[in-house]
Amino acid sequence: MTEPRPGGYSNAELTALIAQAHAELRLGDDEQHQLLRGHTNAVVRIGPAVIKIARKGTAAEAVERTIALVRWLQDHDFPTVPLHPHAEQPLRLTGGALATVWTYYPQPPEPVTATDLAAPLFALHRLPAPPVPVRALDNLRAIRRSLAATRTLDTDELSFLTDRADRLEHALTRVQYALAPGIVQGDPQHRNALHDTAGDRTVLCDWDTLAHGQPEWDLVTVEIHCRRFGHDPNEWSGFAAAYGLDITTWPGYETLRDIRELRMITTNARKAAHTPGSLSEVQRRIKGLREQEHGLLWSIL
Template sequence: MPPSLEDMTDPHLPGGYTGDELTTLITHACRELGLDGTSPRMLRGHTNAVVRLGDTVLKIARKGTAPQTVERTVALVRWLQDHNFPTVPLHPRTPQPARLTGEALATVWTYYPQPAEPVTAADLAAPLATLHRLPAPRIPVRQLDNLTAIRRSLTAINTLDPETLHFLTTRADRLEHALSKVEYALEPGIVQGDPQHRNALHDPAGGRTVLCDWDTIAHGQPEWDLVTVEIHCRRFGHGHRHWTDFATAYGLDITAWPGYPVLRDIRELRMITTNARKAAHTPGSLCEVQRRIKGMRENEDGLLWNIL
């Protein structure tokens, strides 16, 4: 195994696994699924452990993930593929999901080499618009509920002081009341849940942008997807032009919609509380979480965030 996998230390647990555990899981996957273990390379590790293995990508679900969660994601991605939706495809010759050693579950995807030019926000517009127009699948789909996710994180956070937790809880209460008065502009449908530059890839053969990372797929209001794109453009340094190009391509500028401030504040609160909950396993992220909370207290809507 290369150093990037062997030298994993406990403060940086990709998917909640130690370096030794990951080595065992990857070795098992290569042996049982016929994957190329010559030069494994970690692609992501903040939530799940995502590893490139030759022409495939092995996505090991976070430790403790319920099997039905992974099974639902696989079923929905297959449904998307049946509708010719632009998604990174599941690897066709691998049983999905794959059970590795112990309780670990994984999915295997086709690897897409990427050009030097990164995906832009405008590239997300066409696949998102298509997604939002798809008919409801017969497969059960969870309902998107950002406030419930926020409250779940608040009860699990052990890295923040009581006063800060009270501030975040009070903010959630206020935003829940404000949300009850929002009148949506779009029809509900299938949403990606976390559309952003890092959850999309260039399809080198098809010459199009495809979406990936479907753990957050849900049924809900498309406005949540649009607000999420806007937040990523504003908070992570992509610039205002990225957002205006997306809004033009999609056909709606969500920032001009009256409900935008409420959805924006809820979505940003979820991003903060989710990372605060994970900070116990990724200690280096706590400083950034606290910086974001300070900016929230001071209403710094233009504060740039560091990617966690």
């Protein structure tokens, strides 16, 4: 079986980067490291700190922009996991690797629910424009980039996904949005949020996807995660009630739903060559699209 490559790094490369980060942060020798996530970036806990090593090849400007935006969020007392206060940002590691350093929040047994996401997302969508340039959210452009870079699907699968993108791009021109554009998280979901240390509010994390766009994209993303990944149906109804809008009753819902699901599939198709075991799940999702199985449960990748 192909060796998993968290963040695009081999096990040997990642081990060396973690050791370097450990030394530069001057953490005690008794602090063990724990890989928390490794699909896109490599996210590693070392004692009181969480090190997020950007995917191999990530531009320094992108990492620096994320740091500036999170500092702006912190200045606005926004509920975000904070950058570690005593660490250089970004941490510059061997071979041009870059890492951000965050405060570790131990979590209670109760996981974050979709309902918990409503308050911070509502607040995010109403923030003023930040002083840092923010990219425009463009899901269709991201889909086409992924399709152009995908080497794991056959011609028929690629043709099906490309035709679907074409039809959805045309449908999107007819969508009339209900909300004012603003700052969006880009990928709000259960795994991109934590309980804070006091346990009385939910804080968002993983800000690499922050963008300027329509809040409806964030709302439909939460709905997809609730429906596709087997969460209690009450989570979605609780989120919609707490946020104040049920996106599934909005006329543009189906178009945004289909585009957002297509992006989730094509992103994982592009990464499948470096993520052992994910191709079969991608192909199962594509089959579900062909058969219009909107209730098909997906496996987390």
